[in-house]
Amino acid sequence: MVGHHGHFVWYELLTTDIAGAKAFYGEVVGWGARDASTPDLAYTLFSAGEAPVSGLMELPEEAIKMGATPRWVGYVAVDDVDETADRIRHLGGAVYVPPTDTNVGRISVVADPQTATLALINGLKLRTSQPAEFDKPGRVGWHELAAADWKKALAFYGELFGWQQTDDETPRLDSYRLFSADGQTIGGMSTKHPKVPVPFWLYYFNVGDIDVSAERVKSGGGLIFQGPTEVPGGNWIARCVDPQGAMFALQGLRSQANVGRTPAAEVPASELGWSAEWDGISSKGRLVVPKPKD
Structure with missing residues (x-):
């Protein structure tokens, strides 16, 4: 490695x-x-x-x-x-x-x-293309931490892995910070919304058409609790729960046929780092922290 x-x-x-x-x-x-x-x-x-x-x-x-x-x-x-x-x-x-x-x-x-x-x-034994093909379809293209305190979290991961806050000119929310590994921006951190029960990591899967994939989430028995929502750079994201209750997210472009469509769920910009819609999935998307091993 x-x-x-x-x-x-x-x-x-x-x-x-x-x-x-x-x-x-x-x-x-x-x-x-x-x-x-x-x-x-x-x-x-x-x-x-x-x-x-x-x-x-x-x-x-x-x-x-x-x-x-x-x-x-x-x-x-x-x-x-x-x-x-x-x-x-x-x-x-x-x-x-x-x-x-x-x-x-x-x-x-x-x-x-x-x-x-x-x-x-x-010593990963598999011939995976991560992180080299970070932006390719089907790969995980973004990593997001909903933290109790993003500043303390960034300090911890900085000391542990060498991650650093990314300085760029893209407008961002005060509560959302990008971070990089070896100079490559790989994700963001925010202080979680009070309704989110515990801090956790969320992974974004790259898809070709966000609307098509979002419809497949719903038709497959999953749940979309935020989005599709446009983010800086032209991408659209949707935060989801699969039929068994595992949380994940999608990111991708919107086809011309869907450009004028109303997003499935509108969220105030001030709540981009998770919203009051958490109430709607609390029974299905709950997170439980196991006990550590000595």
């Missing part, structure tokens, strides 16, 4: 319905799916073209008993998983899954000091 330290390089969906997730994301994002199971673990690879872009597995029964619900988890490449996990503890975070060798590499599932969950990885 030389040169990728501090970059998101892998993503996994933990769900309660493997077959349903394959069909849903195949329609919405256009991913293919192939089996990559081992004798010890049932595992599916989602792919964009020939390139694997994310993994799919059952939400462990132990996690369900602890109250965990379906979710997406992003993996950040680090030079040493064990050392980084120790640093997270030292900086006030938690380790939920200690450093472990798996079918995708040596990993650890952790949380920052504000309880937002993510994972660490070293």
